[in-house]
Amino acid sequence: MTSMVSERPTFLLAPFDRRTWRAYGFLWLSLLLAPFALTYVLFTIGFIAAVSVTVIGLFVAGAVLLGMRGWGAMYRRMAIRFLDVEIAEPTPRLPRRGFWRRVGAMLGDATAWRALLYMAVTFPLAIVAFVVSTVFLAVATGATTHWAWSQFLPLQQASDGRWHRGASFGTDWFVDTPARQLMLFGAGVILLYLWPQVQRMFVALFALLATSLLGPTQASLRVADVERARAVTVDDADARLRRIERNLHDGTQAHLVAVAMQIGEAREMLRDGADPADLAAVLETAHDSTKDTLAELRELARGIRPPALDAGLAVALETLAARAAVPVRAHAAGLGDADLSPSVASITYFAVAELVSNATRHAEATGVDVVAGIEPAADPATGSTRPALVVRVHDDGRGGAVVREPGPDGRGSGLAGLMDRLSGVDGLLRVVSPAGGPTVVTVIIPLTGTPRPGTSSTGAGAPGRR
Structure with a gap:
């Protein structure tokens, strides 16, 4: 209201x-x-x-x-x-x-x-x-x-x-x-x-x-937000399952069929007494196809839940930075000891991945800084302060990023969709992106509990540029 x-x-x-x-x-x-x-x-x-x-x-x-x-x-x-x-x-x-x-x-x-x-x-x-x-x-x-x-x-x-x-x-x-x-x-x-x-x-x-x-009322607004976040979560899950099904059908399944055919060919060659060199070549091809299929399955599994998250959000962000198409420097002080739920860690990881991807594809950035840590943040509902996971993604791109409703073709909804996904964990998204850049996007996710002893906070600013 x-x-x-x-x-x-x-x-x-x-x-x-x-x-x-x-x-x-x-x-x-x-x-x-x-x-x-x-x-x-x-x-x-x-x-x-x-x-x-x-x-x-x-x-x-x-x-x-x-x-x-x-x-x-x-x-x-x-x-x-x-x-x-x-x-x-x-x-x-x-x-x-x-x-x-x-x-x-x-x-x-x-x-x-x-x-x-x-x-x-x-x-x-x-x-x-x-x-x-x-x-x-x-x-x-x-x-x-x-x-x-x-x-x-x-x-x-x-x-x-x-x-x-x-x-x-x-x-x-x-x-x-x-x-x-x-x-x-x-x-x-x-x-x-x-x-x-x-x-x-x-x-x-x-x-x-x-x-x-x-x-x-505030209660009715909260219920509406929860229902919208639930709908977004359901749609995200459905879209992800459809993408996995499509990747399995068009990629992995086709490769497995090729491997099966190559193994069948090798079996026939073995039965017919074919030249061992030719048989070895067919088996080598089948072996390479199997390794390619395993690599695709690992990449597919990484899209569902990155294995690096098992080692903590800090390690996952560093892994994400190493795999990015542009130079990315991740600084996540204290997150290794933070009591983060799996859902918060997963949503944060994919939010940073989305923002880094946007900086590469749309902002034409040449470098990105990611700063994450536990900081006190005001609760909009009660006005009190409680610990929150705060992640700032700073890029040197051309700026002009805005949160807007998706178009008829569903395009242009990246930040809006990210904001809806964050609402599922009471998260906030703040965008500062003047024309000409730089762009600073802040993700704030309140934590239901307090951080474990030893958790430290990071500074508000991003580290220096490369």
């Missing part, structure tokens, strides 16, 4: 700024809707209390409560349109199977109850905000224009018997002289400039309530 209030207008232009008048229009709409919203709130609460004693009543009460989602959507659009705030859509309702589960989901819908709370709380706020704002605006307008319309006011007699025409304060003080007209005009100008400031306080409270109660 995010909110963003637009930049405030300057003080001198505030009474005439369109944002000030849009906010005043929001107060008008809120006042007009408040009685109907409160009526629906009271009806919903009373109806639920009255009919929940029956099974059918529970279902109907749940349906009435879900109507709050519609009210919440309307108020959310109002806040976005008039108050210049950004509020994410609440998570949609998930279908439930079974009568009781469906009824429980309806009556326990957090989005509906939060909208009900918003409508109840904003009823008095709408009245007070509109009255105060309108009084400031009306008095300011009347005071600044009093000199023009006061001549049409009826005559009033003071206690001394004299007649006056103009606004009166008390029984004998009338605004009917140039000096007093000027004083009232000045007071009106002051009130006119105070009006946007007073109104802004009420509008800020409306915006706070809207962003807090009409958007998704």
Whole structure:
């Protein structure tokens, strides 16, 4: 859930700024809707209390409560349109199977109850905000224009018997002289400039309530992230299995068939008493084909899980650096003693492999630095600090890397896909890539436990360039 209030207008232009008048229009709409919203709130609460004693009543009460989602959507659009705030859509309702589960989901819908709370709380706020704002605006307008319309006011007699025409304060003080007209005009100008400031306080409270109660909850966002990460994991696993099947079918299987044919040919030659030299040549070819097949199988296994990971992430990163197409320097201080789960180590390895590959293919880099270590990192959910695996990949390429949605052909989704995969372990991806380079991509994966004794942290910066 995010909110963003637009930049405030300057003080001198505030009474005439369109944002000030849009906010005043929001107060008008809120006042007009408040009685109907409160009526629906009271009806919903009373109806639920009255009919929940029956099974059918529970279902109907749940349906009435879900109507709050519609009210919440309307108020959310109002806040976005008039108050210049950004509020994410609440998570949609998930279908439930079974009568009781469906009824429980309806009556326990957090989005509906939060909208009900918003409508109840904003009823008095709408009245007070509109009255105060309108009084400031009306008095300011009347005071600044009093000199023009006061001549049409009826005559009033003071206690001394004299007649006056103009606004009166008390029984004998009338605004009917140039000096007093000027004083009232000045007071009106002051009130006119105070009006946007007073109104802004009420509008800020409306915006706070809207962003807090009409958007998704942190729990629902977390569930959505977990579901998206799970879907990405399933898709990744399926794509990897398909790639393995294709490689086995097109490569390894074809080589094994060739080896079988060569061995069959050697057997026939042996049965027919062929020349030993020819027989040796066929067996040599079969032997070479077998070694090539074994090499392909090792490469295929390395793509599933690199054997170097068995020796730790630090060794795996050094092995990856040695196999890269461009010079890569890996620095992983303290990772050898870190308590990293196999999933974290594997995801980190393939993330670095993806980033190094991107630097080679897309950024046209001539060198890459990889710095990994355990560092304290802030938890976005709680704000607390806990240990995290931090990996920085620095290349000297042309820069311009951005995280964007994949195109229709599925291309251009490398960083976005990497970000989704990292979300499966609560990881974050940060990209700093100005045009012309260099590019620094930081992978942050929080650790569920604490590092074992002896684990050290690395510095924030990458080591010097080659």
